[in-house]
Amino acid sequence: RRKKQKSTQEIVTAILSGNMTALSQAITLVESKNPKHLEQANAIIKQCLPHANQSVRIGITGVPGVGKSTFIEAFGTYLTGIEKKVAVLAVDPSSSITKGSILGDKTRMEDLVKNENAFIRPSPSGTSLGGVARKTRETIILCEAAGFDTIIIETVGVGQSETAVHSMVDFFLLLKLAGAGDELQGIKRGIIEMADMIAINKADGENLKSAKLAKVEFNRALHLYPIKASEWQPKVITCSAIKKEGMEAVYTIISDYLKLTVDNSYFYKKRNEQNKFWLLQTIEDRLKSEFFNRINIKKELEKQLNLVENNETTPFVAAEYLLGIKD
Ligand code: GDP
Structure with missing residues (x-):
């Protein structure tokens, strides 16, 4: 016999x-x-919503190997040590392709996994970044309703996923490694502009000196950017995730940021803007997937693509035709 499904109300009560x-x-x-x-999920989210929002949402990005998992293990453990409840989520649009996420690697979060004040969830799999991001956003609400006051969202520092994560967090942390004096080369300008803090990781052993040097360089570079709308001057620090060094400094900087942006209202303004953005984004995603999933569109799109390829129609005429198809 199948187990009886829990009712929406039962799930909501248990989450709360x-x-x-x-x-x-x-x-x-x-x-x-x-x-x-999905219908039940929406009902649950709706009931959880009034209990959400009471958290700090922190985005963490950096290239593979920079030490994200190790950092989250150290920082998450630090946070639970000061009575915080920490949820760790991941946004990895490639997880459906590679089968098995490179993020939220629980084997490198050994202590945090066992910690009863921590909750770790790997990236949802999905075909599109938009889909993965939307699910993560809904998961944030559920985690907050369950009493998590610190939400960490990890993403890999390649491609568009940083932008998606940036649009769902209050504070964005970029992890970097010290290189051979060319720190500022090859860095994506957009990511630097999104960062509220840069932490140069692996500042230990032989790396220590170059990490300190990199800190000076990043600091200098950051001062060249115009003042942000938050009025926050991004900070640069060094840390060693593996030695669990620098975690208090990270926490202090995030606290300073929160104080500033709550005082000047930027914190609330940003969340409002993010909510509006997600409303529009959700509509856009839904319309697109509904359109492209229609049987007739699938058939006709193929034909129109061929016609365009053979120069037998223009993209605009083809688009008008497809948009005009009634099922
Ligand atoms: P991720 O791919 O960004 O999640 O990086 P990982 O957390 O998996 O770390 C990649 C490698 O760097 C692992 O072998 C870690 O042990 C190592 N690592 C992470 N943080 C540090 C650190 O602070 N110092 C040193 N020396 N190694 C580190």
């Missing part, structure tokens, strides 16, 4: 009392492709 199993179940519903599950 901090039950991790219920939280995981709800996230699984959010990540499901089954329309019935």
Whole structure:
């Protein structure tokens, strides 16, 4: 016999009392492709929403190997040590392709995994960054309703995923490594502009000297950027995730940022802007997927693409034709 499905109300009540199993179940519903599950997920989120929002959302990015997992293990453990409840989520649009996420690697978060004040969830799999990002955003709400006051969202520092994560967090932390004096070369300008803090990791052993040098260089470079709308001057520090050094400094800087932006209201303004952005983004995603999933569109799109390829129609005429198809 099949186990009786939990009702929406039962799941919500359990989430609000901090039950991790219920939280995981709800996230699984959010990540499901089954329309019935999604309907229930929406109902759960709606009821959780009034209990959400009471957290700090921190985005962490950096290239593979920079030490993100190790850093989150150290920082998450530090946070739980000062009575915080930490949820770690990941945004990895490639997880569906590579089968097995390179993020949220629990083997490198050994202590945090066992910590009862921490919750770690790997990236949802999805075909598009938009889909993965939206699910993560809904998961944030569920985690907050379950009482997590610090939400860490990890993403890999390649491609567009930083922008998606930036649009769902309050504070954005970029992890870097000290190189051979060419720190500022080959760095993506956009990412630097998004960063509220740069932490130069692996500042230990032989790396220590070059890390300190890199800190000076990044600091100098950051001062060349115009003042941000938050009025926050991004900070640069060095840390050693593996030695768990620099975690208090990271926490202090985030606290300073929060104080400034709550005082000048930027914190709330940014969250409002993010909510509006996500409303529009959700509509856009939904319209697009509904359109492209229509049987007739699938058939006709193929034909029109061929016509365009053979110069037998223009892209604009073809688009008008497809948009005009009634099922
Ligand atoms: P990720 O791919 O960004 O998640 O990086 P990982 O956390 O998996 O770390 C990549 C490698 O760097 C691992 O072998 C870690 O042990 C090592 N590592 C991470 N942080 C530090 C650090 O602070 N110092 C040193 N020396 N090694 C580190």
